[in-house]
Amino acid sequence: MTSPLFLGIDGGGTRCRARLADAGGRTLGEGVGGAANIRLGLDVAWNAIMEAVDAALAQAGLGREVLSTTYIGLGLAGITNEADQKRVAGSAPVTFAGILSDTDAYTACLGAHAGADGGILISGTGSAAQIIVNGVGRGIGGWGFEVSDLGSGASMGRDAVRAALLGHDGMGPHTDLTRAVMAALGGDPPSVVAWVGPARPGDYGTLAPLVLDHARKGDVLAERLVREQADHLVMHIRRLLELGAPAICLMGGLGPVLLDWMPPWVRGVLTAPKGDAMAGGVLLAMRAGGA
């Protein structure tokens, strides 16, 4: 009898990554596929997942024939409830030995704490927190750029555009930062309006380095904008502690950068991630296998 294998999937909104591991947790192969947010459609998500799976199998020198004895643990963006998890399992295009799925934040948290209880706070273009206590996961924040994702590069960039217009109109401080933002977006309000029209969170996020640079140079407004995003992250960290997280990992492109603007006690509750989101997926797969 073949010993079972385990696939860990980290399926996000831009790409999907797969890791194939054996029962001892050793990596046999990895692969990458397209976006696997289930809001794009289950067929789109599964196509991306299988693209990443096939690449991982190829790297391991294996074919799809092993999948019937392989457990798969899927962390997928866009999953919101148990009904979504059932739809994911029910629409698999091949037969696995077992399937478990959860949000990509859940598997990221699982991987970061190697299956133990803990919390993660991800801050990049967007932001979101996740906690697992007694095995039960809960998402905090991360409900999108428009009304959530506080403590993120996109929020910082949007605040900078707002401040630039207020400075231009004489209703707020007009500093080196606001002048730099106005210049970057075309120099006058109509140009800014034209830039804002099609702008996505990623576009606002491109302004975050400009704000950070000016904050480091002592621009008083830039300092305020950076500190506000750092404060938002501290708010998330307080909440994770309140909910019982024994340790918290601060992740993403912006999170660790903002640590310089957080109070000293924060460093004391942070730990380095023990593994990535694919490792969390592998742990979920092992749970599907009865581990």
Added chain:
Amino acid sequence: MTSPLFLGIDGGGTRCRARLADAGGRTLGEGVGGAANIRLGLDVAWNAIMEAVDAALAQAGLGREVLSTTYIGLGLAGITNEADQKRVAGSAPVTFAGILSDTDAYTACLGAHAGADGGILISGTGSAAQIIVNGVGRGIGGWGFEVSDLGSGASMGRDAVRAALLGHDGMGPHTDLTRAVMAALGGDPPSVVAWVGPARPGDYGTLAPLVLDHARKGDVLAERLVREQADHLVMHIRRLLELGAPAICLMGGLGPVLLDWMPPWVRGVLTAPKGDAMAGGVLLAMRAGGA
């Protein structure tokens, strides 16, 4: 020789209104047409304008033959500079005796102060301020929902959604208001995310009455959200005074409602509008006629 006539146009993003007046300023007829924001295209804008003009002419018992001796003053949404004004004049589908155009905020300000210097502050779904001093106009704020329009129903509604999610996540006060907002948008974060996806400023604005109701009942969070928007409007009023506005009209569906949340001195600088935006258009038309 026929005595000249004057057409005042108020062309906004949802509809266009026209008023035909004689040299004494008496209204001869009015009409309505479609959206005349020039960002929709000059042909679309002019179609809407001519629809409103034809209706005004019909009400006056006149035909298009009078237009060659009629001056037209256009207040159009989407005009940002002199190049836009030239493009509007250059694309008129019929011959007028003369054409002048400016933003719809400019003609609203002109009408509100009957051609005298002054400022206006419009707060409804969006917000924008306009000042005319020594005949020269300047727009303040109103650069759009995403990064401007502070002190508006849409901003208030968006803040309420943000507060509702923070309350739900345990990162902010969870009051009668936040519970009412969560309930109105489906009860849980995934439903809120689904609501936010296609939401336009007008959708956020529909939540403003809920916030105002709760503020009047003493909900501490609702009070804060309402006061913040009122403070934003006061910031605009201070700026209009600083720029030399001898009097200010507070207009729109929300502006006068928020007066209750502003400091008492504000009432002392406000005046009732003397005329509407079409009246401002007629004044612009008279200027085109050398008045």
